Amino acid sequence: MPDPLAALLELPGVADAVERARVACEELRWHEVYRRRGAEVRAEAGLRATRSSCAIEGVRVPLSLVRSLATDGGHAPVVVGALRATALVEGLMPALGSRGGVALPPLRQLLVRLHVAAAGGWLDDADLGRLRASGPPEDLTGLGPAPVGDELAARVDLLDRTVRASAAPAVVVAAVVHGELLGLRPFRAANGLVARAVARLLVTSRGLDPTGSVVPERAWAAALNPYLAGAAGFATGSPEGVAAWLRDYGAAVVEGAREAGAVADAVLAGSLGE
Template sequence: LMPDLGARGASALPPFGQLLAGLHAAAAARWLDAADVGRLRHDAAPQDLTGLGVAPVGDEVAARLDLLGRTVATTRAPALVVAAVVHGELLALRPFAAGNGVVARAAARLLATTGGLDPTGSVVAEAVWAASPQPYLGAAAGFATGTPDGVAAWLR
């Protein structure tokens, strides 16, 4: 889905839900049961990122993803803000049984690239987050609270 190096303009992305399902299939196909790959959690708690507070379940997950997808499709916010909000919201929602961190980071990277922030896809923010996982997860937990301070800390 990444644009060709040197291409003009952004790649056309599939609808948000399909994009997330595809990213999850790429991330989790070899280590989750086939029935869980690319499908939203419904009643079960996520198996990963358990330190971020209680994850929503049921119809709330689908409703928030739908709202997030509509927001991404219509926003005029800068690519950095869009990528950060999508990243944080996917970590907070943990919409899949597992593999949520990989999906959140991949979606953020893709949105940063197609949004023109990093048109070559060469920025590797994951290296910084991997080197300092506690601040990364602490900021994600703050975002998950939905408070202005928590969201602002995540964006910073």
């Protein structure tokens, strides 16, 4: 049976983008800090990914606040929810230094768990972890119409089967899942937080970034309009839109590996700063 995502590598510029992302992550893993203090880098990268993911949602907070909320909780429910989703993802990542990938829960189950974590405390309990049965999503409203009910459930299940059947490079799989979830917006809200958390997990669990510390969210937060425009282009399903999204995704991973390297340097120097 042919790989359902293999043809994407033939789109213009995609194979080169995948290779650049692979090289960037390969170079990162040889940083000396990962020999003994990789857990610190992964944890700090998670905080920075959380801050950037919240910024994409319009909730901009300093890194110092994210750190304090991670230890003490607080009254910033979106940030606290995003931190819970980050913690869930990091708990599913392969251990530092392990070889090979890890088995993940079925995609729909994973989405439900992440949504409950991310949206608990600021969405109604009746909406937590439930695919939209009717009505449009309340976030990412500029990405066009989104399916509901049986059609939405079928699309999520198809995405799950596609992921399980594909041996495509991790960056391609993560980009497809990320882009599909932004287009589908399966939940009433918090869809972006969930999509980015799932993508981070796939990049690590499928072996591209075994350090679990690459932070592509920083690149997306710094160029929000291109990020959303890329998602809209991907949602059209056109070869041009899909290729552009995959190329940009690879570039974001390269930038995220660069940010992870800066975090590794800071951990080694004992000066994380802001």
